[in-house]
Amino acid sequence: MTEKKVGIADTTFARYDMGGAAIDELRKNASLKIERYTVPGMKDLPVASKKLIEDKGCDIVMAFAMPGPEVIDKQCAHEASLGIIAAQLLTSRHIIEVFVHEDEVEHDKELALLADRRAREHAQNVLKLLFKPQELEREAGMGKREGFEDAGPLR
Numbered sequence: 001m002t003e004k005k006v007g008i009a010d011t012t013f014a015r016y017d018m019g020g021a022a023i024d025e026l027r028k029n030a031s032l033k034i035e036r037y038t039v040p041g042m043k044d045l046p047v048a049s050k051k052l053i054e055d056k057g058c059d060i061v062m063a064f065a066m067p068g069p070e071v072i073d074k075q076c077a078h079e080a081s082l083g084i085i086a087a088q089l090l091t092s093r094h095i096i097e098v099f100v101h102e103d104e105v106e107h108d109k110e111l112a113l114l115a116d117r118r119a120r121e122h123a124q125n126v127l128k129l130l131f132k133p134q135e136l137e138r139e140a141g142m143g144k145r146e147g148f149e150d151a152g153p154l155r
Helices: 018-029 042-054 071-091 108-131 133-138
Strands: 005-011 033-039 060-065 095-099
Touching: 005 018, 005 042, 018 033, 018 060, 018 108, 033 042, 042 060, 042 071, 042 095, 060 071, 060 108, 071 095, 095 108, 108 133
Parallel strands: 005 033, 005 060, 060 095
Antiparallel strands: none
16 A cells, blocks of 8 residues: 655745644654645645645645734635635545634734644544544534534534
8 A cells, every 4th residue: 555645735924833733743643755835825825735736646735824814814815715625626635724813812822822733633634534534424513623622513
């Protein structure tokens, strides 16, 4: 069996190294190859992700960004999300979007903790998609939240 390869697409615009946190989490929990492609901003993530799949042979990609709190930042995040969706459809591969908006929490320390936790929890999701998809099926409808406490299922 060929060793799985995970692509990490991240930006210099982000204020936390989420790609690094995800790489650390992936390496702690699996033997796989990792390709990293860092770009200036979040609207560069769709092509970076597509190149990681098509040019570098990645089985799955994680795309990291940290949109700012301004209206234009939210618009750019939406545009980047649309591009990531298009790249998934064009490549038939998962691109796990891991965005942490700067206004999700109030203080920089909380933002760093949120970014680290979300990156690591999504890295765990990537491992499940690659190696244990039945675990995701068991978690369906469980109100999982990456970065925050889980909401839990409705009863």
